[in-house]
Amino acid sequence: MHPTTQRLLQSTPNRPGIDTGLLGDCIDACGICAAACAACADACLGEADLAAMRRCVRLNLDCADVCAATGVVASRTLDPDLPSVRALLEACVRICAACGAECARHGAKVAHCAACAEACRTCEQACRKLLAGWPGSA
């Protein structure tokens, strides 16, 4: 967990039933994935075979938007609406999986897509782990 995330989470004690380690990992992974997807979309626009990257740009942008929202919502620990956060984490899992798969298709040839695919996988896994113990029934 990033030391800043840790300091913030340590001083906001109200998180009944949510594991601080998994929460912090998810917040960090969302932030890194959002940044990676935004940068990957831009780098895709600079590729010579731009037509082949259309869908990658598009999914990168969606993934950046959803990860950014998910990380911020997850970081709000004061009296959350748990089913809403669960639904958002599930949406984040899905878009990370879709974007990660598309990036992985290009990853052998395109270095930024390989890096972004890894960020997507890490974020997908971090959201899944947080979801597995999320309070309340699914």
Add this chain to the structure above:
Amino acid sequence: MHPTTQRLLQSTPNRPGIDTGLLGDCIDACGICAAACAACADACLGEADLAAMRRCVRLNLDCADVCAATGVVASRTLDPDLPSVRALLEACVRICAACGAECARHGAKVAHCAACAEACRTCEQACRKLLAGWPGSA
């Protein structure tokens, strides 16, 4: 539908199976709800009985983040990952319902909460209508 939304959607024809009217209404409602929730959170911070508004501020901020992401993702019509967008619309329905209910609790006394509750309800309905005909099984 806002005339700018309509002009944009009319010149991006690739939306197999998605109703343009419902899509535009959803994009517009997400934008208005995101703005209303951001403004309502700020106005809540100015209320005399601030402690009573804690949860309202918190849900307003979540709702603003999720609506902003949902509106933008929905507006991307080039080859979307339909299950991801569906999951995000479902998350948006949930947070709009939760935030709208909290705002409605304050609405009789607090004018900005009444206005925000209405924006949340409109957005929840617009997302539900778009979801009802969303391509692919749920």
Add this chain to the structure above:
Amino acid sequence: MHPTTQRLLQSTPNRPGIDTGLLGDCIDACGICAAACAACADACLGEADLAAMRRCVRLNLDCADVCAATGVVASRTLDPDLPSVRALLEACVRICAACGAECARHGAKVAHCAACAEACRTCEQACRKLLAGWPGSA
């Protein structure tokens, strides 16, 4: 001004020296421009001559991000840091001008760019009008 914006601003009275009409117009224009730029970037990705649209996509994405932030920050009227908001409005003017000019270059041939160029111009003007009377020296 959008009726929801108006209702929100009417119930948050603390805005010494800021004209409510100009503020509301700026908030609305930022929201519409952010949405138009996000949709235009997506529509550009679908154009046959994609290479010619690279810079348009890139500026659209910047403009969407800056307009979204500017609209939300401007809508927070409780005890703002006026020089920060001024600097952000100035950044918004610049990116709207740059993106609007690029969109206008394509506007004769590409309908979504024409619509987006208009949204950029409207937002640039709304920010300029709000800046002209912004409290404190420049």
Add this chain to the structure above:
Amino acid sequence: MHPTTQRLLQSTPNRPGIDTGLLGDCIDACGICAAACAACADACLGEADLAAMRRCVRLNLDCADVCAATGVVASRTLDPDLPSVRALLEACVRICAACGAECARHGAKVAHCAACAEACRTCEQACRKLLAGWPGSA
């Protein structure tokens, strides 16, 4: 620099006149500050003396929005509009300074404000360093 940021920047070579190390540090600092400010705003809402934290919440939210936009815009290195990015970096310096000062006022008593003040200072410095060598006259 975060390894993901580094991998992304290494595979997007088109940055004439911009130092990759300073750019990566700025992108990272913006992401961390945005997350810290969002979490600090939430933690402030949970404080017993909530009235004393009003302005801190408000500036936290502005700082989160501006840092998020700045980090993403800075990460787009394909043919940027340099004066727009400069203006946005300047706005980011200002809001980080304002938010950091407010957080620092509470930092002796409130641990999350101390952590957030540090993130704001780091981000302000990273933006200043990037600005110092930014291409084109101010």
